């Protein structure tokens with residue numbers, strides 16, 4: 001089957017590359033000419049472990065191509081994935097403009113039955129809007145081509161996207177036609193070697209499942225951050241508490257790490273969008289409003305600890321910030337907690353030296369000359385009064401603490417992800433602050 005993937009960002013590229021890798025003929029479309037030109041030269045717009053190899057293999061195998069034109073590539077296509085962005089609008093709702101523009105374009109040029117699959121994260125009711133936009137395109141061209149719409153939200157995590165796509169826990173498919181189900185079975189069954197995990201359901205339930213999943217995960221994180229903050233006040237340790245509650249299988253071990261708040265392109269925007277969907281329907285999602293407020297406050301926790309340690313005077317002090325991406329193994333800096341910390345440090349008059357193994361190029365676009373860009377963690381600590389660990393990259397886990405201490409004016413570590421052993425660092429002569437301990 002020939003497939004189009006519209007939107008060659010994170011989700012579009014991973015979807016296109018993974019489908020090509022099982023033998024499907026895929027063309028990835030994007031309106032960003034620069035992105036497509038680069039992809040045609042083998043330059044990827046994102047850093048994602050393993051993706052470059054798969055893209056290269058399938059381009060060479062002539063199963064994967066890139067283009068700016070949907071119309072020029074639509075002939076004999078059996079399925080079209082819509083994987084464009086749905087950023088937050090000013091009122092927090094998901095901005096559907098890009099999805100609907102693609103739907104209309106599909107209506108303008110589709111000549112043969114195809115299944116139109118929404119992979120972008122979209123609010124309940126959006127698939128009907130997609131259907132209407134395709135029909136609008138068809139009518140304005142006096143066409144009567146038949147098509148089906150399907151909701152197929154994506155659950156991949158950045159940094160582990162290939163594994164998540166190739167070996168998914170589940171594939172959620174919202175559907176209202178048997179013919180479309182055949183297409184979805186054909187495309188997805190090859191990925192389900194370890195059992196049958198396509199969950200078919202009605203379209204609104206599939207759309208809601210995506211938001212409910214992200215909102216649940218965000219809730220767990222805010223919950224743990226609140227408990228961590230209370231642990232600090234009452235003298236408990238969140239690391240022990242996490243182990244204690246996580247070993248109950250009803251709770252589970254994953255996604256219980258307290259830290260500096262969740263970031264990324266999805267949790268913040270999807271929680272906001274779900275709250276807005278509630279409001280639009282006369283329902284106040286109080287829990288999720290609290291989840292968002294707690295997260296905003298948590299992004300300020302390291303700054304508060306730093307200023308408290310230095311008696312509210314960090315003017316002229318150098319602070320070494322380790323990690324800029326919103327989590328390790330990605331260069332994505334969207335809503336990354338590091339930027340909230342850096343802005344607060346700069347406002348308070350601190351000198352900020354930063355290092356990230358992958359995200360520096362992206363971060364430079366945001367921060368310009370406001371901070372000192374360093375080649376490694378050691379350079380950040382030259383004359384520094386403190387280290388603030390924000391992103392838990394592997395290479396930050398066991399640096400040469402002796403060397404670092406010799407560089408620093410005062411040996412203080414603020415560990416925003418609880419990756420260091422406080423006893424070990426105390427012995428090494430450091431003053432250590434974690435989260436919730």
Ligand SMILES: NC(=O)C1=CN([C@@H]2O[C@H](COP(=O)(O)OP(=O)(O)OC[C@H]3O[C@@H](n4cnc5c(N)ncnc54)[C@H](O)[C@@H]3O)[C@@H](O)[C@H]2O)C=CC1
Nearest residue numbers: 007008009010011030031032083084085086098120121154
């Ligand atoms: N990034 C992630 O890890 C995940 C994202 N999602 C959802 O998937 C959707 C896409 O997210 P990302 O891939 O991160 O976005 P992105 O911003 O990386 O990529 C979107 C791409 O769509 C292109 N585009 C916009 N309008 C277009 C049009 N009319 N025709 C062709 N291309 C067009 C843009 O140029 C851009 O390259 C969002 O709804 C997001 O919530 C879902 C799961 C994971």
Ligand SMILES: O=C(O)[C@H]1O[C@H](OP(=O)(O)OP(=O)(O)OC[C@H]2O[C@@H](n3ccc(=O)[nH]c3=O)[C@H](O)[C@@H]2O)[C@H](O)[C@@H](O)[C@@H]1O
Nearest residue numbers: 154155156157158255256257259261262263264266326327
């Ligand atoms: O809809 C999406 O886009 C995706 O959003 C998240 O994936 P992602 O944003 O890539 O990253 P996560 O690994 O979920 O981390 C999100 C944030 O939560 C933080 N986090 C995560 C786990 C934890 O225990 N504690 C914690 O603070 C991370 O540091 C990061 O800032 C979901 O995990 C994916 O399933 C979903 O498909």
